[in-house]
Amino acid sequence: MSVTIQNLNKHFGDFAALKNINLELNVGELTALLGPSGCGKTSLLRIIAGLDFADSGKIWFAKREVTELSAAQRKVGFVFQHYALFRQMTIFDNVAFGLQVQPRRVRPSKAEIADRVFKLLQLVKLEHLAQSYPDQLSGGQRQRVALARALAVKPEVLLLDEPFGALDAQVRKTLRRWLRTLQHELNITTVFVTHDQEEALEVSDRVVVMNQGRVEQVDLPRNIYYAPQTEFVTEFVGDNNVFHGHLQQDQLIIGEFVHQIKANGKPNHNHGSTTAYVRPYELTLSRHSNNALAKGEISHIYNIGFLTRVEIHSSQSQQPIEVLLTQAQFQQQQYQLGETVFLIPDNLNLFQNMNL
Numbered sequence: 586m587s588v589t590i591q592n593l594n595k596h597f598g599d600f601a602a603l604k605n606i607n608l609e610l611n612v613g614e615l616t617a618l619l620g621p622s623g624c625g626k627t628s629l630l631r632i633i634a635g636l637d638f639a640d641s642g643k644i645w646f647a648k649r650e651v652t653e654l655s656a657a658q659r660k661v662g663f664v665f666q667h668y669a670l671f672r673q674m675t676i677f678d679n680v681a682f683g684l685q686v687q688p689r690r691v692r693p694s695k696a697e698i699a700d701r702v703f704k705l706l707q708l709v710k711l712e713h714l715a716q717s718y719p720d721q722l723s724g725g726q727r728q729r730v731a732l733a734r735a736l737a738v739k740p741e742v743l744l745l746d747e748p749f750g751a752l753d754a755q756v757r758k759t760l761r762r763w764l765r766t767l768q769h770e771l772n773i774t775t776v777f778v779t780h781d782q783e784e785a786l787e788v789s790d791r792v793v794v795m796n797q798g799r800v801e802q803v804d805l806p807r808n809i810y811y812a813p814q815t816e817f818v819t820e821f822v823g824d825n826n827v828f829h830g831h832l833q834q835d836q837l838i839i840g841e842f843v844h845q846i847k848a849n850g851k852p853n854h855n856h857g858s859t860t861a862y863v864r865p866y867e868l869t870l871s872r873h874s875n876n877a878l879a880k881g882e883i884s885h886i887y888n889i890g891f892l893t894r895v896e897i898h899s900s901q902s903q904q905p906i907e908v909l910l911t912q913a914q915f916q917q918q919q920y921q922l923g924e925t926v927f928l929i930p931d932n933l934n935l936f937q938n939m940n941l
Contacts, residue, residue, distance in 0.1 A: 593642030617785035620795035662735030
C-alpha cells in the first residue's frame with residue numbers, strides 16, 4: 586500500500602508544525618522520519634495514522650483518499666514508544682484485543698483469533714509467554730508484543746513512533762535489526778519516527794530528514810550520509826568539522842591557508858563567504874603545509890579499538906577539530922601531544938552563506 590501526501594500543513598495555534606509536506610511512500614518500503622525534537626516528524630506520523638488531522642492538504646493510501654477518515658477507517662497499525670500494553674491482560678489478550686473489539690459482522694471467530702495471535706507470537710518469538718503479563722517481560726519483549734498487537738488487525742500501513750527510544754543501546758540495536766528482517770518478510774509499507782541517525786541509516790530503505798516542519802531531503806540512507814543536499818542535513822547527519830572561509834573560483838581561503846578545490850568538487854557557488862564541512866575520517870594529518878586547510882596543536886589522543894581519534898585546537902575552527910586515523914596510520918606517523926600539524930581534506934561539502 587503506497588502513501589501519498591500532498592501540500593500538508595498543520596498549525597498548533599500560531600506555531601506551524603508542518604509546512605507544505607509532499608511525500609511519496611512506496612509499497613513495502615520502510616521509511617524513516619528523521620530529525621531533531623520539535624521538527625514535526627511525530628505530528629506527520631499522527632496525521633498519516635488519522636490520530637490527528639491537517640489544516641490543509643491531502644493523503645492517499647494507494648488510490649483511496651483517507652484525509653478525513655479516522656484511524657480505524659484507515660486500517661493502520663500504530664506502535665507507540667512506551668508500548669501502551671494493558672497491564673491487567675495477558676500477552677495473548679493484549680495481542681488479541683484489536684480483533685476482539687471489532688464489530689461482530691467483521692470480527693473473526695474465537696478459533697480464528699487464537700490462531701492468528703499464536704502465529705504472531707511465534708513471528709515475534711514470544712509464543713512461550715502467551716499467558717504472562719506485561720510486567721513480567723523485559724522492555725524489548727514488551728515492544729515486540731506491541732508490534733504483534735499492531736499487526737494482528739492486518740494493517741495496510743504500519744506506523745512506529747520512536748519504537749526503541751525507551752530501550753537501552755544493546756537491546757535497541759538487536760531489535761532494530763530484527764524489525765528490518767521482519768518488515769521485509771511481511772512486505773508492509775512502514776513508517777517510523779526516530780531522532781537517532783544511526784537507527785535511521787541502518788534500518789530504513791529511505792530516509793526523510795525533517796527540520797522546522799519542512800522536508801529537507803528524501804533519499805537513500807547512503808545518499809543522506811555521503812551526499813547531503815542541504816547545510817542542515819550535512820550538520821545533522823554524522824560528525825563534521827566546520828570551517829568558515831571564502832570561496833574564490835577553485836580556491837577555498839581560510840585565514841592564511843589557500844586550499845585548491847579538487848576537480849570533482851561541487852561547490853554551490855564559485856565565490857563568496859562559505860562554510861566547509863569535513864568528516865573526521867576525511868581529514869589527513871601532515872607535518873607539511875602543502876594544500877592544507879588549517880593547522881593546529883594536538884590536544885588529545887584517544888585510542889578506541891581499531892581507530893585513534895586525534896583532537897586538535899586550531900585558530901581556523903571555532904570548535905576542536907577531530908581526525909580519525911586507523912591504528913596503523915597513527916603508529917606509522919607517531920604523532921605526539923602538543924605537536925603542530927596541518928590538516929588536508931580529502932573531501933569537502935561546501936555551502937555559501939546566503940545571509941552574508
